[in-house]
Amino acid sequence: MTPPRNSNAVRDIANVLHPYTDHRAHAVNGPLVISRGEGVRVFDDQGKEYIEAMAGLWCASLGFDNKRLVDAAYRQMQKLPFYHGFTAKSHEPMIDLAEMLIERAPVPMSKVFFANSGSEANDTAVKMIWYANNAMGRPDKKKIIGRLKGYHGITIASGSITGLPANHKMFDLPVSDRFIHVSTPHHYHGANPGESEEDFATRLAEELDQVIQREGPETVAAFFAEPAMGAGGVIVPPATYFEKVQAVLKKHDVLFVADEVICGFGRTGSYWGSQTFGITPDILVCAKALSASFLPISAVMVNDRVFQALADGSATIGTWGHGFTYSGHPVPAAVAVETLKIYDEMDIVGHAKRVGGHMQKTLRARFADHPLVGEIRGIGLVAAMELVADKATHRNFDPGAKVGPRLAKLAEGEGVIMRAMVNDSMGFSPPLIITEAEVDEMIARVGRALDALTVQLR
Numbered sequence: 001m002t003p004p005r006n007s008n009a010v011r012d013i014a015n016v017l018h019p020y021t022d023h024r025a026h027a028v029n030g031p032l033v034i035s036r037g038e039g040v041r042v043f044d045d046q047g048k049e050y051i052e053a054m055a056g057l058w059c060a061s062l063g064f065d066n067k068r069l070v071d072a073a074y075r076q077m078q079k080l081p082f083y084h085g086f087t088a089k090s091h092e093p094m095i096d097l098a099e100m101l102i103e104r105a106p107v108p109m110s111k112v113f114f115a116n117s118g119s120e121a122n123d124t125a126v127k128m129i130w131y132a133n134n135a136m137g138r139p140d141k142k143k144i145i146g147r148l149k150g151y152h153g154i155t156i157a158s159g160s161i162t163g164l165p166a167n168h169k170m171f172d173l174p175v176s177d178r179f180i181h182v183s184t185p186h187h188y189h190g191a192n193p194g195e196s197e198e199d200f201a202t203r204l205a206e207e208l209d210q211v212i213q214r215e216g217p218e219t220v221a222a223f224f225a226e227p228a229m230g231a232g233g234v235i236v237p238p239a240t241y242f243e244k245v246q247a248v249l250k251k252h253d254v255l256f257v258a259d260e261v262i263c264g265f266g267r268t269g270s271y272w273g274s275q276t277f278g279i280t281p282d283i284l285v286c287a288k289a290l291s292a293s294f295l296p297i298s299a300v301m302v303n304d305r306v307f308q309a310l311a312d313g314s315a316t317i318g319t320w321g322h323g324f325t326y327s328g329h330p331v332p333a334a335v336a337v338e339t340l341k342i343y344d345e346m347d348i349v350g351h352a353k354r355v356g357g358h359m360q361k362t363l364r365a366r367f368a369d370h371p372l373v374g375e376i377r378g379i380g381l382v383a384a385m386e387l388v389a390d391k392a393t394h395r396n397f398d399p400g401a402k403v404g405p406r407l408a409k410l411a412e413g414e415g416v417i418m419r420a421m422v423n424d425s426m427g428f429s430p431p432l433i434i435t436e437a438e439v440d441e442m443i444a445r446v447g448r449a450l451d452a453l454t455v456q457l458r
């Protein structure tokens, strides 16, 4: 049946240029239009209910309704709907939020800069590092190391640090040879036969060391890493990886930027992913769960060494020429302050650890032996289930077969929204408020979709 001309689907196809979408396929298949939300569930414009297994984009930490956050936004809009931080202006929500983040930081941090998205925050971190090294009198120390399959956003600089082909191909990224990538710390695909996690980690740290030596340590400024990789397929690093990587970085005076855009605020079972993996970052970037994604806001925390360099540089010029109109916007900042209060009150870390443990255990119990499932990995409330063509050799399906996207579509039919990432890795990153019973329901629905896929592939 052709949809009516005024339907959401028809109007969408006619007018919307979608992020992360195959535009030609979209013109045929159309959108899934989500109309409202309730707890961990969303409802489409036909009234069908779905458990949101990805919390939208790893971000709706408190689910899809929360009166306290709505009230916080409303109160702030009535009191002061806009102000900014340029030329030393300020306002209370920005001050409160900066103070709360400094108090909660995993290592001593000096100052917080606000932006609107993870990409902007990572671009800001790159510019801070370049500026700081100029101010410190080492203008050649500018190269940035990312990792293949790392995800740091899609702007010119953050997209250059990202290590995923779809973000580079035809976009002319990385933008310059200042951006370098090292190997993905994924034991399942990257380790040699019989290589332990520890030995694999040693090999990766040696590779990093060799890359820095090759480029010249005096030219390498920073290493960007997600504590656990998200969009690259939820890759939890092998044991001892960050300990060994940080020793190499220290030796060459290379800054560590922890991209906590997904991992921050309890996702991995600690407040920060940096704590879960023993990382001591010089710069920490966060977003998404910072405001439970009710409004856009991101933050860049810098330690005192970085701040002093920025301050010295700005004093020579008379300003630090960086900032967005909406940096620290009072309404998202007020919502973020309320979000952090809610996290404290509900013991978000304890909850994520407990329910995350249940999710990890149940996913493995239910799917590990399934013939299509190669690896189930994750930590806390983030996980991936990787589908493979050959369980013994870890061989993936031909990407053209779109096995992962097919499972995602079948899951939609069963009432669960999940995401197919590279190598048909199916992501789980539900709202942090999810209960054990809701986890069970989500996994049961995915199980029915996987059964249907198995029949299709026979």
Ligand code: PLP
Binding pocket: 057, 116, 117, 118, 119, 120, 122, 151, 152, 153, 154, 226, 230, 231, 259, 260, 261, 262, 287
């Ligand atoms: N960094 C990480 C780890 C992310 O997962 C993302 C988005 O998913 C980003 C940065 C980019 O954030 P945004 O999409 O808000 O620009």
